[in-house]
Amino acid sequence: MSVLVYTESEQNKFKKAAFEVASYAKAVASQLGTTVTAVVINAEDTSELGNYGVDKVLKVSNSALDNFSAKTYASVLTEAAQSENAQVVILSSSADSKYLAPLLAIGLNAGYASNVVAAPLSTSPFKVKRSAFTNKAFEVTEIQSETKIIGVSNNSF
Structure with missing residues (x-):
């Protein structure tokens, strides 16, 4: 079992959010006593991800994935989460990921918490702190499903 993180890229370069979610995934993996596996779509140089705690990289290269499609991604x-037996999947809060997360949650029969602003408060039960009410308040959410998807709020970790 590992923590799976989707590291967004554009034109073969990682977005800033990719490094933020990789660091977040490392914090979650440390709490769970496991490793971090990153999924990289159409990006060439993945060496920098190791600086942010990524232990393993799954590179997907396919010209059909050049343009974002939430359903395809x-x-x-x-498939990556199932092959890695990932019980926690980390995404950013980018516009693309906000479309992607619900479809992924259905595919994995997973619970999804968006706008997460801190590392999990506990892992058993699995509780995360999220922003609410247009970022004017916070709430603690417990994800009870076996598989969990976390959308990390931008510039929060």
């Missing part, structure tokens, strides 16, 4: 990530 969700399929790729579902």
